[in-house]
Amino acid sequence: MLLPQKRWESMAKGLVLGALFTSFLLLLYSYAVPPLHGGLASTRTPEDAAPCSPAPSEPEAAIPANGSAGSCQPRRDIVFMKTHKTASSTLLNILFRFGQKHGLKFAFPNGRNDFDYPAFFARSLVQDYRPGACFNIICNHMRFHYDEVRGLVPPNATFITVLRDPARLFESSFHYFGSVVPFTWKLSSQDKLAEFLQDPDRYYDPNGYNAHYLRNLLFFDLGYDSSLDPGSPQVQEHILEVERRFHLVLLQEYFDESLVLLKDLLCWELEDVLYFKLNARRASAVPRLSGELYRRATDWNVLDARLYRHFNTSFWRKVEAFGRERMAREVAALRRANERMRRICIDGGHAVDAAAIQDSAMQPWQPLGAKSILGYNLKKSIGQRHAQLCRRMLTPEIQYLMDLGVNLWVTKLWKFIRDFLQW
Numbered sequence: 001m002l003l004p005q006k007r008w009e010s011m012a013k014g015l016v017l018g019a020l021f022t023s024f025l026l027l028l029y030s031y032a033v034p035p036l037h038g039g040l041a042s043t044r045t046p047e048d049a050a051p052c053s054p055a056p057s058e059p060e061a062a063i064p065a066n067g068s069a070g071s072c073q074p075r076r077d078i079v080f081m082k083t084h085k086t087a088s089s090t091l092l093n094i095l096f097r098f099g100q101k102h103g104l105k106f107a108f109p110n111g112r113n114d115f116d117y118p119a120f121f122a123r124s125l126v127q128d129y130r131p132g133a134c135f136n137i138i139c140n141h142m143r144f145h146y147d148e149v150r151g152l153v154p155p156n157a158t159f160i161t162v163l164r165d166p167a168r169l170f171e172s173s174f175h176y177f178g179s180v181v182p183f184t185w186k187l188s189s190q191d192k193l194a195e196f197l198q199d200p201d202r203y204y205d206p207n208g209y210n211a212h213y214l215r216n217l218l219f220f221d222l223g224y225d226s227s228l229d230p231g232s233p234q235v236q237e238h239i240l241e242v243e244r245r246f247h248l249v250l251l252q253e254y255f256d257e258s259l260v261l262l263k264d265l266l267c268w269e270l271e272d273v274l275y276f277k278l279n280a281r282r283a284s285a286v287p288r289l290s291g292e293l294y295r296r297a298t299d300w301n302v303l304d305a306r307l308y309r310h311f312n313t314s315f316w317r318k319v320e321a322f323g324r325e326r327m328a329r330e331v332a333a334l335r336r337a338n339e340r341m342r343r344i345c346i347d348g349g350h351a352v353d354a355a356a357i358q359d360s361a362m363q364p365w366q367p368l369g370a371k372s373i374l375g376y377n378l379k380k381s382i383g384q385r386h387a388q389l390c391r392r393m394l395t396p397e398i399q400y401l402m403d404l405g406v407n408l409w410v411t412k413l414w415k416f417i418r419d420f421l422q423w
Helices: 002-032 088-101 146-150 168-179 182-186 192-198 217-221 233-245 252-266 291-300 302-322 324-345 384-395 397-403 407-421
Strands: 078-081 157-165 249-252
Touching: 002 291, 078 088, 088 384, 088 397, 146 233, 157 302, 168 192, 168 217, 168 302, 182 192, 182 252, 192 291, 217 302, 233 302, 249 252, 249 302, 252 302, 291 302, 302 324, 324 384
Parallel strands: 078 157, 157 249
Antiparallel strands: none
């Protein structure tokens, strides 16, 4: 009887220590994660709010309507408003590579891999920020605040973002973030997504922790009120404001076409926009919404649906202006180049489950409680010409940020805790 008694005592101690440790983590997280509804009011002094003062040595012309019209110089000042679950990690890798290749100055977060999301962006969140500091590229997750971002880049900076079909985005966000949205814990069926969409108002709490991930996430990321009445004139006003502020809005569903337009706008080379799909879920973790559930998901995210419809229309106007035949040729060239790099770089030629990734430097960040995000194994023998490019193209976001010298102490600590607890 002694051994069972000791086992129960050990279990009791473990539960007590676990409870204390969890309390400590929650306290730590409350300091590390900013309040959701932080207002836009600022207490900065005029000196703190000094706008970017670019060096006059390399002036850039105004952005032409078409980057390829006549001679052009590569654009190096770029703001990428990184939305969630829109292939934005893949585009982020493209920007990391371009900035690293040309020795550009990034505005990076301090301590984390995002700018204290879901709070609004403030320039004081930038690592080593000083009033008047000027940056070439801003590209990490944030809740967009135009004036704050505008003050960090030269006047001619190019603003871009990426959107995705809102029903598909909602599905992806639900599976990726659902476990950290407490009101989803009430869902009891095996298909929690379908249960939620049958009666979302029954479960959804707009003031709930992390609730923003599960309704009109694009609107929220872009800095707007995601709970606006769809009939409010502000909805269309915000959409037109996005159109005025952003030079190009990419679409996840037409990613290659989007990159061709981006390459043209920025006057970049084909090599600059080569990519491998990063942060993708394995097929078994990607259930497809049925017709009825797709309709329900679209209705639930109606603000995002209006935003997406607007920019889907404007996107194809840009394609028409670019030229359909020319677009087809350039997309084909991009896909051939990507396929060539796949054969050169990727062991086995395809993405693999997290458990099959051999190099920890290639392990992508995983959602809490799951290992659903795929990664890659780098080939052992790659020629000197391509070795550096291959590694950079395959490096996940967190590791790439560390390679670029970003202070990620909060992210690292959270990863250590998750690994220790096997979350």
